[in-house]
Amino acid sequence: MDLMLNKDQAAVQEAIEAIALDFSSSPSDFHGFALVSPELDKVLLENGFFEIATIPELGPVSAAVTVERLARLPYTAETALSMMLSHVLGEVERPIAVVDGLRPGRFVREAKTVIVVDDDRIGLCHPGPSEVEDRPDALYAYPMANLVSLDGVYWLSDAERDRIKTWLRIALANEMAGLLQGAIDATVAHLSIRKQFGRPLGAFQALRHRLAECTVLSEGVRWLAVKAAWSGDAGDAALAAYHAQDAATRVIYDVHQMSGAMGMTLEMDLHLWTYRMKALLSELGGRGGQAQAVGQHVFGV
Amino acid sequence: MDFSWTEQQLKFRERVKSFIAANLPENWEEIAHGPGSSEQTEFAKTFCGRLADEGLLVPHWPVEWGGEAADPWKAFILAEEMWKVGEPRGGQYMNVNWIGPILMKFGSQAQQRTYIPPMGRGESLWCQGFSEPEAGSDLASLRTKAELEEDGYRINGQKIWTSYAGDADTCFLLARTGSGKSGISIFLVPMDTVGITVRQIPSIIGEGDIHEVFFDDVVVPESARLGEEGQAWEIIGAVLSLERVGIPRFALARATLSRAIDLLKQSGRFTPSVIEQATRAKAACEAACLFSYRIIDQRAKQIPTGAEASVGRYSTVNCERLVAEFVVEHLPESLCGDYPMLLAHHQRGIVAGIASGAAEIQLNNIATQYLELPREPR
Numbered sequence: 001m002d003l004m005l006n007k008d009q010a011a012v013q014e015a016i017e018a019i020a021l022d023f024s025s026s027p028s029d030f031h032g033f034a035l036v037s038p039e040l041d042k043v044l045l046e047n048g049f050f051e052i053a054t055i056p057e058l059g060p061v062s063a064a065v066t067v068e069r070l071a072r073l074p075y076t077a078e079t080a081l082s083m084m085l086s087h088v089l090g091e092v093e094r095p096i097a098v099v100d101g102l103r104p105g106r107f108v109r110e111a112k113t114v115i116v117v118d119d120d121r122i123g124l125c126h127p128g129p130s131e132v133e134d135r136p137d138a139l140y141a142y143p144m145a146n147l148v149s150l151d152g153v154y155w156l157s158d159a160e161r162d163r164i165k166t167w168l169r170i171a172l173a174n175e176m177a178g179l180l181q182g183a184i185d186a187t188v189a190h191l192s193i194r195k196q197f198g199r200p201l202g203a204f205q206a207l208r209h210r211l212a213e214c215t216v217l218s219e220g221v222r223w224l225a226v227k228a229a230w231s232g233d234a235g236d237a238a239l240a241a242y243h244a245q246d247a248a249t250r251v252i253y254d255v256h257q258m259s260g261a262m263g264m265t266l267e268m269d270l271h272l273w274t275y276r277m278k279a280l281l282s283e284l285g286g287r288g289g290q291a292q293a294v295g296q297h298v299f300g301v
Numbered sequence: 302m303d304f305s306w307t308e309q310q311l312k313f314r315e316r317v318k319s320f321i322a323a324n325l326p327e328n329w330e331e332i333a334h335g336p337g338s339s340e341q342t343e344f345a346k347t348f349c350g351r352l353a354d355e356g357l358l359v360p361h362w363p364v365e366w367g368g369e370a371a372d373p374w375k376a377f378i379l380a381e382e383m384w385k386v387g388e389p390r391g392g393q394y395m396n397v398n399w400i401g402p403i404l405m406k407f408g409s410q411a412q413q414r415t416y417i418p419p420m421g422r423g424e425s426l427w428c429q430g431f432s433e434p435e436a437g438s439d440l441a442s443l444r445t446k447a448e449l450e451e452d453g454y455r456i457n458g459q460k461i462w463t464s465y466a467g468d469a470d471t472c473f474l475l476a477r478t479g480s481g482k483s484g485i486s487i488f489l490v491p492m493d494t495v496g497i498t499v500r501q502i503p504s505i506i507g508e509g510d511i512h513e514v515f516f517d518d519v520v521v522p523e524s525a526r527l528g529e530e531g532q533a534w535e536i537i538g539a540v541l542s543l544e545r546v547g548i549p550r551f552a553l554a555r556a557t558l559s560r561a562i563d564l565l566k567q568s569g570r571f572t573p574s575v576i577e578q579a580t581r582a583k584a585a586c587e588a589a590c591l592f593s594y595r596i597i598d599q600r601a602k603q604i605p606t607g608a609e610a611s612v613g614r615y616s617t618v619n620c621e622r623l624v625a626e627f628v629v630e631h632l633p634e635s636l637c638g639d640y641p642m643l644l645a646h647h648q649r650g651i652v653a654g655i656a657s658g659a660a661e662i663q664l665n666n667i668a669t670q671y672l673e674l675p676r677e678p679r
Contacts, residue, residue: 001310001374002303003598009302061302188672202674205665211674212667216615220588227591230304243584291577298583299562301571 008057016066019043026074031266033141037075053087064174064229071178074272078107084171088163104135108145116153122161123153140279141272166234169241173225176244176280180218180251183273187255207258214254217247238293245287248277317382324351330641333387337510342468345391349423359397359421367421373600384552387645392465396420399540400427407528407536428466430474438659447476456519466499466512478530485533488525507648550617550653551589554624557646558582561628582627585620592616608670611663618660621650
């Protein structure tokens with residue numbers, strides 16, 4: 001067992017840290033929800049980050065670490081599915097989106113490939129502009145849209161379905177790990193600066209303990225998610241996705257509570273992480289869906 | 302990054318499993334109730350003696366003390382398999398994990414010769430004289446006093462919540478030789494020394510686990526002091542870092558959950574809502590496991606561990622709690638004794654957040670060292 005990144009993986013991590021620096025603070029005049037950065041997408045594309053899962057020395061672990069790091073940024077781009085499913089889907093065009101039937105999903109308007117989950121089947125489609133309906137008023141901090149019909153979907157075999165579902169769960173868990181950390185980092189900054197009763201909020205044990213508990217959950221998601229990326233195991237993936245959605249349910253509430261009215265504003269950026277997490281909460285059947293998969297793959301039900 | 306075991310590690314795990322299968326008696330589950338019972342302590346002496354004969358008690362110790370200088374993974378695999386079946390080493394796990402290694406580092410030659418060989422043979426049981434009525438998490442406020450006189454140190458005071466004290470041979474005792482943190486010293490005190498009185502405290506953990514220990518004019522020679530006067534705080538720091546991740550409690554929690562699921566499946570009660578609760582507990586167990594592995598990995602690479610140990614400890618408390626709650630909710634008969642191992646887990650699980658540094662102390666460590674939040678005023 002070696003739980004440190006290998007030399008090549010560490011080099012990728014260093015490279016992504018350098019890129020992340022340029023996207024680490026939001027523009028002061030941005031007070032919206034979906035802070036999408038085409039520039040970030042472009043830099044990642046130019047530097048080959050969307051293929052790292054297919055490179056043997058790097059593999060899905062490197063992709064997972066990269067997805068997690070990028071999800072901590074205030075800016076977003078379609079990274080998780082492109083990075084974590086490239087070695088499963090083969091030659092499909094990105095960006096990639098996932099939707100549950102006709103429900104709204106992230107990056108559906110931008111997507112060249114949409115993975116459609118519909119009850120027990122999975123299919124792909126490549127919708128044209130008229131086959132997508134935008135949801136500009138969505139509160140989620142991603143651009144949201146839905147398919148207008150499932151007519152163009154070609155359904156995959158059961159084996160392909162199972163494999164794709166596993167990697168969708170792994171992508172979700174790793175992205176959630178970064179979002180959790182991003183929200184915690186923003187809250188740490190607030191609690192360190194904001195003073196009440198003559199001292200920083202972060203010096204009150206009630207809040208220190210609460211945020212420390214959030215951190216334990218967030219770190220747990222990170223490790224389960226990276227382990228699932230390493231193993232590609234359906235059980236590991238379902239456990240990681242369950243823990244991600246379960247932890248997020250609690251952490252979203254806690255970080256907003258600790259950030260008080262400041263966290264309600266669109267100036268603090270906290271919503272960029274929490275309302276991305278909220279978009280991920282319902283994906284792939286939510287906690288019930290992941291638990292069903294854990295029942296099947298881990299508990300042998 | 303690689304989460305797989307080496308061939309050697311897999312073989313070693315199989316060896317430990319085979320040893321356990323061959324050496325646990327049929328009535329082990331009846332013995333494995335509260336962790337400090339005399340019955341279990343007595344069994345542990347036989348069991349640990351056999352482990353020692355097989356070279357499986359202290360493989361991570363240096364060769365000169367009967368070990369094979371094995372890497373931390375080996376000791377952890379051993380501990381995982383032990384905890385999986387309810388820790389048949391009983392209180393001797395402390396000798397193996399930290400008392401032996403601490404004596405090797407800080408003990409005098411005479412102390413090492415007296416105490417380490419019996420530990421390595423699986424013959425001795427220690428207790429930890431730390432907590433006092435007025436000093437639990439705030440350990441530095443302890444009052445038990447050791448005064449140097451002509452014939453040695455005269456010790457007066459009281460310890461409380463002391464595990465294994467009823468059957469222990471020796472106490473790893475913290476006492477005050479001066480003021481403040483730098484005025485605390487450690488003494489290795491035989492429990493049959495005149496002036497020591499032990500009183501068992503009935504508890505929900507089970508028979509024989511926690512005690513009060515009274516020291517009334519107990520006299521020990523100067524040679525009973527471990528290290529220098531006032532060195533206790535430094536030594537305790539080393540003890541806690543070994544103790545915090547030395548116990549793979551998640552292994553018993555995971556085995557308990559698995560046992561509970563089997564029972565529920567057999568009776569047709571493993572329904573979707575129960576599966577979801579089991580999933581939550583399972584995810585917590587696996588997270589706690591990975592945190593422990595991360596620390597062992599750091600230890601194997603001689604990378605110092607910081608607040609990661611506290612993250613691991615708190616995560617373990619979470620998993621213990623979720624598994625115990627799952628069992629109580631879905632197999633309530635286990636607390637009536639229908640399934641002794643589930644009861645054994647319950648009794649061990651409830652102390653997870655209290656023993657060796659309360660869960661809230663871990664949260665403080667995480668807040669200060671990991672999140673770098675401002676400190677609380679004192």
